[in-house]
Amino acid sequence: MTQATAGTLAAAGFALEVARVPGNRAGPTLVLLHEGLGSVAQWRGFPAALAARTGLPVLTYSRPGYGRSSSVPLPRPLDFHTRDALEVLPRLLDAAEIDDCVLVGHSDGASIALIYAGATGDPRVRGLVVMAPHVLTEAKTVANIERAREAYATTDLRARLARYHGDNVDCAFRGWCDTWLAEGFRAWNIEHWLADIRVPVLTVRGKDDAYNTPVHVESINARVSGPVTRVDLDACGHAPHLEQEGRVLDAIERFLQTL
Numbered sequence: 001m002t003q004a005t006a007g008t009l010a011a012a013g014f015a016l017e018v019a020r021v022p023g024n025r026a027g028p029t030l031v032l033l034h035e036g037l038g039s040v041a042q043w044r045g046f047p048a049a050l051a052a053r054t055g056l057p058v059l060t061y062s063r064p065g066y067g068r069s070s071s072v073p074l075p076r077p078l079d080f081h082t083r084d085a086l087e088v089l090p091r092l093l094d095a096a097e098i099d100d101c102v103l104v105g106h107s108d109g110a111s112i113a114l115i116y117a118g119a120t121g122d123p124r125v126r127g128l129v130v131m132a133p134h135v136l137t138e139a140k141t142v143a144n145i146e147r148a149r150e151a152y153a154t155t156d157l158r159a160r161l162a163r164y165h166g167d168n169v170d171c172a173f174r175g176w177c178d179t180w181l182a183e184g185f186r187a188w189n190i191e192h193w194l195a196d197i198r199v200p201v202l203t204v205r206g207k208d209d210a211y212n213t214p215v216h217v218e219s220i221n222a223r224v225s226g227p228v229t230r231v232d233l234d235a236c237g238h239a240p241h242l243e244q245e246g247r248v249l250d251a252i253e254r255f256l257q258t259l
Contacts, residue, residue: 004047006040008068009061011091016061017068018096021047023057028100028126028259031093032060033109035132035239036176039067039164046241050104053249054256059096064088065171067164076175078185081108085115093124102256104129106241107211108176111135111190114220118193127259128197129252131204132238135216136189137180144210145180152177194223202229202255204248206236229255 004019019040023029030050032043039062047058063084065072077083089112093101101124105113110133117125134141151157152173162169179185201224203217214232221228231251233244241248 004058004060009092009095011095012064012088014064014070014088016064016070016088016092016095017066018059018061019047020060021051021058023051024055025057027054027056028102029096029098030054030056030058031098031101031103032058033089033103033105033112034060034062034066035107035109036180037161037172038062038106038109039172041067041164044242046245049245049249050252053253056256059098061092065168065175067168067172068166069168071168071171072175074171074174074178075182076179078179078182078188080175080179081111081188081190082115082119085112086119089116090120090122093122099124101125102127102129102259104131104252105133106131107134107238114197115190115193117199118190118196121196121198125199127200127202127255129202129204129255130220131240131248132206132209132212133203133216133220134212135191135194135219137186138212138215140213141211142181142186145177149177149181191219191223194220195225197224198226200227200229200255200259202231202251204231204233204240204251206233206238206240206243208236209238211238227258229258 062069103113110130
């Protein structure tokens with residue numbers, strides 16, 4: 001299997017950890033946007049498997065405050081998804097010299113992909129794959145993040161996350177947890193961006209997702225102006241690409257053939 005090459009890119013005033021898996025440069029680059037506690041390393045073998053299945057290049061990066069990227073001050077602003085979408089992502093695409101891509105986002109990364117496509121209509125973005133997306137704050141999400149906060153204080157969760165985030169571990173966890181649990185974040189909603197998304201969208205959700213209900217993919221299906229393909233996976237939780245990699249690769253491969 002082709003190995004990724006790792007490094008950093010300067011974008012939006014940050015040093016961003018990146019990894020690339022080579023592929024056919026005549027096609028779009030698959031740009032992976034990680035979850036709220038994710039990083040380059042936490043995609044595990046998925047980027048290489050995705051490149052092998054599709055033949056396309058794959059780029060992963062750690063957002064500011066995550067992995068080996070530059071840190072950010074806390075507390076994070078309540079609109080951090082929008083800032084990461086509109087201030088960091090386009091500069092990353094510039095720095096990586098990507099002019100044709102499909103955004104593949106997981107959880108918070110899926111939300112960032114949706115915001116970017118809806119707010120900018122960037123012609124570089126040919127389509128979106130959104131796994132376990134969030135488009136609003138839901139009581140189920142908040143309840144499980146509260147449990148994660150307790151685990152961070154009382155179990156080895158901090159030590160396990162530190163393997164991926166190093167000195168950024170508290171920045172990554174607190175930036176995610178404290179923002180989602182802030183009283184003002186209960187009103188967070190990105191549905192107003194959806195109607196302006198005109199590129200094809202693939203939604204992937206595990207039916208046993210502990211962090212959200214189908215309301216998010218249903219909203220995307222109802223509001224997005226472009227075609228939407230919906231995949232719901234049985235016996236699958238919040239990380240479809242890790243829990244059912246083969247079925248996710250199948251779905252993405254079929255989706256890419258329609259673009």
